[in-house]
Amino acid sequence: KSRSFSSKQKTLTLPGFSELCRGAWRMKTKDEIGLETYAKFNGCDESVTPEGGESIMTVKNRVMGALNEIVKSTPDGEATCVVSHLWVTRSMISDALGLDPSKMNEVDIPTASISCVDYEEGGKAQVVMQGFKPDVGLEKSKDTGN
Numbered sequence: 117k118s119r120s121f122s123s124k125q126k127t128l129t130l131p132g133f134s135e136l137c138r139g140a141w142r143m144k145t146k147d148e149i150g151l152e153t154y155a156k157f158n159g160c161d162e163s164v165t166p167e168g169g170e171s172i173m174t175v176k177n178r179v180m181g182a183l184n185e186i187v188k189s190t191p192d193g194e195a196t197c198v199v200s201h202l203w204v205t206r207s208m209i210s211d212a213l214g215l216d217p218s219k220m221n222e223v224d225i226p227t228a229s230i231s232c233v234d235y236e237e238g239g240k241a242q243v244v245m246q247g248f249k250p251d252v253g254l255e256k257s258k259d260t261g262n
Contacts, residue, residue, distance in 0.1 A: 132182025135201035139169025158221035172203065173217055179207035187235045205231055212241035 138144075146154050149166075156164045157172070165171040170178075183198070190196045198208070202225055210220045212233045225231065229249040234242045 130182045130185070132178050132185070133198060133200050133204050134178075136172070136175045136203040137168070137170045139166040141166040141169060160218045160220070172220060175203050176207040176211070176217055176220070179204050180211055183208055183211075187239065192237065208233060209243060209246055212243050 141149050149157075153164050157166075160172045162171045162173065165174075186196050186198065198204075200208075203220075205225045206220045206223045209223050209225070209231055210217070213223075215223070223246070225247045226249045229247045231246045231248070232244040234244050236242070
């Protein structure tokens with residue numbers, strides 16, 4: 117699936133914002149994948165990319181291409197909203213923070229949270245909010261994927 121972004125009058129769907137394709141690991145637990153293999157994958161070791169799936173760097177490159185398209189097309193002073201899942205959000209936040217890709221898995225993004233990045237002219241990014249999840253009385257999610 118691809119994710120969408122909106123401006124004042126339109127919603128666009130960009131394949132670049134699709135979540136990480138887990139390939140042969142889809143619907144498997146960390147134990148079924150193997151904890152050591154899973155840790156290597158999360159550390160950007162492309163030698164453990166699941167069959168039919170994507171490496172973290174493939175996802176990050178895809179996401180950043182789509183993000184650059186959005187940033188260029190958003191007029192100064194206006195905002196754009198990207199609705200995405202974990203690795204897509206981690207890709208954007210880690211890039212804005214200047215983190216090494218091998219540290220992306222350490223970026224805390226709770227389920228159904230809000231993150232905000234401000235992009236200035238020239239592409240400079242500032243993380244305004246990361247993984248904000250307002251307490252509205254809902255049961256805490258049990259994030260087990262990453």
